[in-house]
Amino acid sequence: MDFGLSQEQQMVVDTVRDFVEKELYPHENTVEELGYVPEELTKEIRQKVLDLGFYAANIPEEFGGGGLDYVTMSLLERELGRASQALSVIFGRPSNILCGCKGEQVEKYLMPAIRGEKIDCIAMTEPDAGSDVRSMKASAVKDGDDWVLNGTKHFITHADEADFAIVFIATGEEETPRGKKKQITCFLVDRGTPGFEIREGYKCVSHRGYNNSILNFDNCRIPASQILGEEGKGFDEANTWLGATRLTVAAMSVGRAQRCFDLAVNWAAERKQFGQPIGKFQGVSFKLADMATDIQAAEYLTMGAAWKLDKDLPADQDIAMAKVHATEMLARVTDESLQIFGGMGLMNELPIERFWRDARVERIWDGTSEIQRHIISRGLLRPLGA
Known part of the structure; x- marks a missing residue:
């Protein structure tokens, strides 16, 4: 496995991160307050993604989509994970299972979904x-x-x-x-x-x-x-088509954790108590070290599972490991980040409390942590007849 990014992959990362920061971040507070994304904003974001040429990047080229491989798609999902889920979903990744459409279904469902005309x-x-x-x-x-x-x-x-x-x-x-x-x-x-x-x-x-x-x-x-x-x-x-959805959850968890961690690092460097930045105190600096290690381990697990899928290698265990570790890592990182921010971490003036709340569901949907552990342990024991 090559741990370096190709020129195309780096372009995807840079383009999507720039889009997320410029087009999605500014609307996060509005969505939090309203509890929904205004219809006009949805149309505006969707059109910008279409103009960018990234809509339906997950759909194979043979069906008219962007045809990104699993590793590149995981990098894209990682960047989208930095933003509000309600906004990032508008970026447009139709359900891959629509590739199973046949006959009239292709023009009625698959192609309109790829063109952003139907959701x-x-x-x-x-x-x-x-x-x-x-x-x-x-x-x-x-x-x-x-x-x-x-x-x-x-x-x-x-x-x-x-x-x-x-x-x-x-x-x-x-x-x-x-x-x-x-x-x-x-x-x-x-x-x-x-x-x-x-x-x-x-x-x-x-x-x-x-x-x-x-x-x-x-x-x-x-x-x-x-x-x-x-x-x-x-x-x-x-x-056939939905196996990688858990990998998407893992990748987005890595991106969200990284954004939360970056905020915590900056806060630890700027916030002063007892005459020095709080990051100077071992109680904080060791938290940062553990968080950085946790995030990188989750990213390697996620990209390793994606690499196996691209190589047509068995990857069920790897995906389960990535999903369970990345989502539980996200819980730890958001909780420790909130601790570093102290009382301010619980206030809605900062996004930390939102990251903390949002992290909870990741261990439940697309297969609970318990289900992932069952998949992993079954893969270990079945070859031994247990």
Whole structure:
């Protein structure tokens, strides 16, 4: 693995960081106060990303996207992680699973998503089906050439802005050596479809403005032509395209931690107590040393996992390690940064308390820390027959 950045990768880092600092940072306080991103601001940011040529950078070139490899995409996500989640999501990375579109779906969903004309959201989680996705109760029944969907999804981020939802729903059962398991099918469901309701979700302590929604399906009828992939093969489609989402969380955690750390270092150098900068005190300087080490370790884990994906090497364990370490590192760095800032760290005049709040959700979504440890330990024990 080459630890140096190519000229193209350095250009991506410099361009995205400049965009984040100039176009996103200035609006963070507004989003925090309002709890949403104003529609005109969303349109303005999206158009600037399109003009920059970075929209849909995660989509392979063969489908019309930017075609960035995993390492370069992780560098891009790291830079976006520095900004408010509600603003950085506008940078435009359509769900990769749309690459599974076929026939008319390509022009109806994939291409508009790549051009920034339509926004998608992924709906999988339910009130009684979080980590155990196969326990979902929402179901779809075939009726002629249509499917009728019923049930509820929640914690669906960005659904308030989405033009359509990528919905995973139970469509039957299959026998397995471990008993019956639900077959999951993926559907493309347009906003405004009769029987499909998008409701305001819960108030979350993390990532204000990046809102979650509740999706209700009440005899929602959609044609079979809107199945993404094959009937009953929704997990196969997800595993093909969505495997790197946890790597995205890791990369963004590294970027957010670095921004928080930079603020803490500057504060430790400038803030004086007892006649000298507080960074002179070992109690503070050792915190900084540990934080710097923690961040760099998380970055190496993240880039190493991305490198394996680019080389088509098995990377499930590496991604899990990156995700669990980077998100828990972010929690430690934001907490220690707040401690260094003291009382001011808790005040909303500074972004430290926001970083601290925002960090909490990273250990839960896209697979909890416990799930990541299960993946890691399973990979260690299964070859030994345990």
